[in-house]
Amino acid sequence: MSAVFSNRWVLVTGASSGLGEELAKRLAQRGAHLVLTARREERLRNLAADLTRVNGTRAEVVPADLSHPDGADRLLAALRERELNVSHLVNNAGFGSAGAFADLDAAREAAMVELNVASIVRLTRGLVGGMIAARDGGVLNVASTAAFQPVPFMATYAATKAFVVSFTLALAAELEGSGVRVMALCPGPVHTGFQAAAGFEGPAIPLAVLTPNRTVERGLAAYERGEHLYTPGLVNGLQSFAARLLPHGLVTRAAARTMRRLGRVPGKLAAKG
Numbered sequence: 001m002s003a004v005f006s007n008r009w010v011l012v013t014g015a016s017s018g019l020g021e022e023l024a025k026r027l028a029q030r031g032a033h034l035v036l037t038a039r040r041e042e043r044l045r046n047l048a049a050d051l052t053r054v055n056g057t058r059a060e061v062v063p064a065d066l067s068h069p070d071g072a073d074r075l076l077a078a079l080r081e082r083e084l085n086v087s088h089l090v091n092n093a094g095f096g097s098a099g100a101f102a103d104l105d106a107a108r109e110a111a112m113v114e115l116n117v118a119s120i121v122r123l124t125r126g127l128v129g130g131m132i133a134a135r136d137g138g139v140l141n142v143a144s145t146a147a148f149q150p151v152p153f154m155a156t157y158a159a160t161k162a163f164v165v166s167f168t169l170a171l172a173a174e175l176e177g178s179g180v181r182v183m184a185l186c187p188g189p190v191h192t193g194f195q196a197a198a199g200f201e202g203p204a205i206p207l208a209v210l211t212p213n214r215t216v217e218r219g220l221a222a223y224e225r226g227e228h229l230y231t232p233g234l235v236n237g238l239q240s241f242a243a244r245l246l247p248h249g250l251v252t253r254a255a256a257r258t259m260r261r262l263g264r265v266p267g268k269l270a271a272k273g
């Protein structure tokens with residue numbers, strides 16, 4: 001049980017796989033009631049049934065496409081209709097795409113901005129007023145170590161996560177002393193559905209891989225401690241710290257070299273590495 005989450009309704013976006021599924025499991029163990037959302041309804045229903053069976057969790061499923069401009073508002077309307085008073089919002093749903101920006105699909109890049117950025121703004125704005133009034137609850141945004149420097153060949157994704165960190169830290173400062181906690185969790189590479197969705201294939205992830213389990217457990221512990229920005233893992237933490245200290249040009253070129261090593265760069269551009 002957890003003083004922060006016990007008997008509170010927690011909305012987890014992107015709960016159908018990876019970090020979101022793990023977050024839901026760990027939150028259930030902490031005594032939370034859960035609203036699970038993503039597009040794949042059957043996976044959410046199976047997870048909800050498992051959590052109820054194993055932990056006695058009250059779990060509601062609300063399928064939503066949060067890359068659609070109306071998706072977040074529809075989700076908020078469903079919460080109101082079911083009278084679900086959400087105390088904690090976990091903005092976890094997100095995806096990336098790897099490749100030369102000029103070759104990437106324009107509609108998919110824009111959908112990424114809608115999901116990774118706009119839906120977080122809409123959901124947070126929709127729910128934070130209730131948290132402030134209750135002097136309880138909070139917002140946990142899943143960003144990435146990609147937030148700390150531009151990442152060539154993953155340009156849109158890294159920019160969306162930089163937004164998440166900036167937005168989170170500003171909101172945390174606004175809500176200091178309000179009783180509402182706000183934190184950005186910045187994982188490094190973790191094996192989930194993320195790699196396939198981004199177009200990485202094979203065992204391409206280098207150093208510093210934490211499991212989803214450890215990433216989430218450490219992230220939730222940091223949120224419970226009241227941190228505002230947390231990067232799990234020593235190597236990830238050091239990389240993120242260095243990226244904020246060193247000149248932008250240097251860290252951007254280093255990020256480009258890493259992407260070339262991962263083989264996500266078309267031949268003509270790869271030769272420059």
Ligand SMILES: NC(=O)c1ccc[n+]([C@@H]2O[C@H](COP(=O)([O-])OP(=O)(O)OC[C@H]3O[C@@H](n4cnc5c(N)ncnc54)[C@H](OP(=O)(O)O)[C@@H]3O)[C@@H](O)[C@H]2O)c1
Pocket residue numbers: 013014015016017018019020037038039040041064065066067068092093094095096115142143144145186187188189190191192193194195197
């Ligand atoms: N894995 C990593 O290496 C890593 C590192 C740093 C940060 N992150 C961040 O961690 C978060 C979770 O990603 P993950 O690694 O767990 O990847 P994942 O296994 O692919 O999970 C992504 C989740 O987002 C949901 N989602 C995708 N598009 C959606 C949409 N249009 N509407 C609603 N939900 C949508 C997916 O559900 P449906 O497909 O069912 O909709 C899924 O539940 C993301 O924000 C990602 O950027 C991941």
